Amino acid sequence: MQPLLEVKNLCVEFAMRSQVLRALRDVSFTIGKGERLGLVGESGAGKTLTGFSILNLISKPGYISGGSILFEGRDLAELTIEQIRDIRGNRISMIFQDPMMTLNPVLTIRTQMVETIKAHQKISDKEAEKIALDKLQRVYIPSPEKRLDQYPHELSGGMRQRIVIAISLLTNPGLIIADEPTTALDVTIQAEIMDLLLELCRDEDMGLLLITHDLAVVSEVTQKIAVMYAGRIVEMGPTRDVVDHPEHPYTRGLIAALPQSCDQGQRLLQIPGIMPSLANLPSGCSFHPRCELCQDICKREVPVLETKASGRHVACFMVK
Amino acid sequence: MVAFIIRRVLQGMMVMVVIALIGFAIKQSFGDPVREITGISVSAEEREALREELGLNDPFMVQFGRFLYNAAHGDLGQSFFYKKPAMEVILSKAPATLELVFCSAILIVLLSVPLGIYCAIRPKQLFAKFVMGASTVGVSIPVFLTAIMLIYIFSIELHWLPSFGRGETVNIGGWQTGLLTWDGIKHLIMPTVALSSIMLPLFIRLIRSEMMEVLQNEYIKYAWAKGLPPLRVWIVHAFRNTLLPVITVGGVQLGITIAFTILTETVFSWQGMGSMFIQAVERADSSLMVAYLVVVGFIFVVVNTVVDIIYGLVNPTVRITGRK
Numbered sequence: 001m002q003p004l005l006e007v008k009n010l011c012v013e014f015a016m017r018s019q020v021l022r023a024l025r026d027v028s029f030t031i032g033k034g035e036r037l038g039l040v041g042e043s044g045a046g047k048t049l050t051g052f053s054i055l056n057l058i059s060k061p062g063y064i065s066g067g068s069i070l071f072e073g074r075d076l077a078e079l080t081i082e083q084i085r086d087i088r089g090n091r092i093s094m095i096f097q098d099p100m101m102t103l104n105p106v107l108t109i110r111t112q113m114v115e116t117i118k119a120h121q122k123i124s125d126k127e128a129e130k131i132a133l134d135k136l137q138r139v140y141i142p143s144p145e146k147r148l149d150q151y152p153h154e155l156s157g158g159m160r161q162r163i164v165i166a167i168s169l170l171t172n173p174g175l176i177i178a179d180e181p182t183t184a185l186d187v188t189i190q191a192e193i194m195d196l197l198l199e200l201c202r203d204e205d206m207g208l209l210l211i212t213h214d215l216a217v218v219s220e221v222t223q224k225i226a227v228m229y230a231g232r233i234v235e236m237g238p239t240r241d242v243v244d245h246p247e248h249p250y251t252r253g254l255i256a257a258l259p260q261s262c263d264q265g266q267r268l269l270q271i272p273g274i275m276p277s278l279a280n281l282p283s284g285c286s287f288h289p290r291c292e293l294c295q296d297i298c299k300r301e302v303p304v305l306e307t308k309a310s311g312r313h314v315a316c317f318m319v320k
Numbered sequence: 321m322v323a324f325i326i327r328r329v330l331q332g333m334m335v336m337v338v339i340a341l342i343g344f345a346i347k348q349s350f351g352d353p354v355r356e357i358t359g360i361s362v363s364a365e366e367r368e369a370l371r372e373e374l375g376l377n378d379p380f381m382v383q384f385g386r387f388l389y390n391a392a393h394g395d396l397g398q399s400f401f402y403k404k405p406a407m408e409v410i411l412s413k414a415p416a417t418l419e420l421v422f423c424s425a426i427l428i429v430l431l432s433v434p435l436g437i438y439c440a441i442r443p444k445q446l447f448a449k450f451v452m453g454a455s456t457v458g459v460s461i462p463v464f465l466t467a468i469m470l471i472y473i474f475s476i477e478l479h480w481l482p483s484f485g486r487g488e489t490v491n492i493g494g495w496q497t498g499l500l501t502w503d504g505i506k507h508l509i510m511p512t513v514a515l516s517s518i519m520l521p522l523f524i525r526l527i528r529s530e531m532m533e534v535l536q537n538e539y540i541k542y543a544w545a546k547g548l549p550p551l552r553v554w555i556v557h558a559f560r561n562t563l564l565p566v567i568t569v570g571g572v573q574l575g576i577t578i579a580f581t582i583l584t585e586t587v588f589s590w591q592g593m594g595s596m597f598i599q600a601v602e603r604a605d606s607s608l609m610v611a612y613l614v615v616v617g618f619i620f621v622v623v624n625t626v627v628d629i630i631y632g633l634v635n636p637t638v639r640i641t642g643r644k
């Protein structure tokens with residue numbers, strides 16, 4: 001069966017004045033109907049960029065330079081701006097990091113909800129408002145009628161993110177892309193919001209691309225995980241397996257760095273060094289300056305993401 | 321909101337008192353009210369008696385109090401040249417100036433909003449670059465030069481537009497308007513363009529830069545991600561937020577436009593408050609000068625107060641705090 005979303009060899013570049021930065025290289029993954037994929041990696045790995053390129057939302061010097069993004073039988077990379085507009089917020093919804101920044105400060109919640117429905121359906125204001133109320137109830141917002149007339153600054157952070165989630169549900173999308181949906185929130189409500197998102201995806205059979213650097217959240221919410229490093233996916237597989245038995249040296253480092261994986265007062269492990277900037281990526285495997293297993297071949301050639309003996313997808317010469 | 325409005329109105333009144341104080345100080349140092357009443361052929365003793373009778377020997381603050389009291393009742397003294405109350409003279413000249421400023425404001429808004437928005441969303445287009453270049457040049461050409469060039473081209477060379485006066489006016493309830501006759505409108509065109517020539521480029525640049533900043537916001541990206549049509553993103557999401565800073569700065573600039581009417585009216589022999597003020601200065605008609613300052617100050621304060629209140633209506637954050 002055709003998956004809901006199939007990203008194949010996606011490449012994104014930034015045309016800078018002096019050079020072309022290759023920000024995403026051969027990124028490939030699939031999300032089935034109702035499937036949840038977690039995208040993890042250090043800051044600057046290209047997670048947000050991957051999410052944005054699916055809806056062709058990359059900002060100016062950036063552009064998709066290769067690959068395809070098949071969604072419900074169409075290649076999103078090939079669509080005109082008019083055609084992709086009908087996918088945005090309709091078949092694929094996005095949830096951004098900080099709900100204070102994503103909701104427009106001078107428009108009421110009603111305006112911001114109704115306009116989303118009306119952008120995609122021929123429908124009266126009254127009917128649109130009914131759908132909005134229904135979705136506000138769906139995300140457990142108390143007295144939803146009152147919320148419609150309020151402005152974003154009159155609501156708490158958790159409430160705002162619930163509203164953003166309600167907006168993403170308005171058109172019953174097939175896929176939600178959530179870019180660090182809880183990072184900007186109070187620690188006490190992060191779990192609430194994550195549970196809500198998980199419940200909704202299950203009930204509505206929606207696909208989820210969850211971008212985060214919180215491995216604990218990923219292992220609770222997703223079935224599949226993709227680990228990114230310097231614009232490439234370096235390891236991908238079922239979440240449980242990858243978290244329990246990471247194979248790529250980078251993934252192993254990430255998991256070892258988690259507080260709960262060092263038992264009995266062991267020192268917190270950290271991967272030495274920092275991720276290279278796009279402007280001067282190392283030759284061969286981008287991870288080699290930080291890798292303990294590095295061999296000569298790693299400095300010369302680029303390892304591709306391939307299926308290893310375990311059935312796992314790993315981009316590393318040293319994993320058999 | 322009510323509390324907010326009351327606060328703004330009180331502040332406006334404070335400013336008016338300060339303006340009145342400045343006006344009064346000028347009047348004290350330039351004008352000789354006795355001469356205004358009697359002329360010069362009166363003996364020194366008679367003048368001194370008159371001074372005493374008029375209270376001109378009273379302390380400064382007492383006199384200022386009297387001035388304020390009279391001003392609040394619409395009495396700004398007697399014009400020495402016109403032999404009429406200064407207020408009456410100004411009111412007869414005000415419609416000409418106000419119509420000129422009004423038409424300029426309309427022209428500025430009608431042009432600067434679409435041009436500013438366009439230059440912000442398509443900054444790399446040739447037309448946008450042309451507009452920005454032209455506005456840089458426009459700001460630096462003095463108003464009187466623009467006015468003289470307009471007169472040369474459209475009056476002297478092409479004979480399309482009249483170069484001075486208001487043309488045919490119609491009296492509506494004491495207001496002499498030039499907006500209702502074709503001749504009046506033809507006379508309005510060049511003064512309006514000349515008066516707008518300074519503020520228009522400023523407004524285009526202001527709207528463009530504010531709009532470009534707003535467009536960087538996360539909520540704009542989110543608006544695109546919701547699949548909204550481009551016009552809705554630009555106008556409802558971006559321009560609504562651009563409006564806030566533009567209203568604040570714009571209100572002040574609109575007040576400053578009144579100062580530029582002095583130049584414009586003089587070049588086009590426009591019989592308004594501005595040219596009247598120049599004449600009053602030439603004739604050392606101090607009551608009229610002070611009356612002009614007070615009236616213009618009053619208009620300025622009213623415009624700013626109204627602008628602040630509109631700002632409060634557009635910006636929900638202010639509205640909420642005002643409600644509490």
Ligand SMILES: Nc1ncnc2c1ncn2[C@@H]1O[C@H](COP(=O)(O)OP(=O)(O)OP(=O)(O)O)[C@@H](O)[C@H]1O
Pocket residue numbers: 014023041042043044045046047048049050059060061062213277278
């Ligand atoms: N407009 C741009 N111009 C140039 N480079 C950019 C631009 N936007 C992003 N990049 C680069 O692309 C790379 C990927 O950025 P991205 O935002 O996808 O990282 P991320 O994995 O989401 O990181 P974070 O965890 O910090 O959100 C970074 O190296 C960033 O510097």
Ligand code: SF4
Pocket residue numbers: 248249250285286287288289291292293294295298303315316317318319
């Ligand atoms: S390819 Fe070589 S350098 Fe890269 S992760 Fe594997 S072992 Fe390390």
Ligand SMILES: [Mg+2]
Pocket residue numbers: 047048049179
């Ligand atoms: Mg990011």
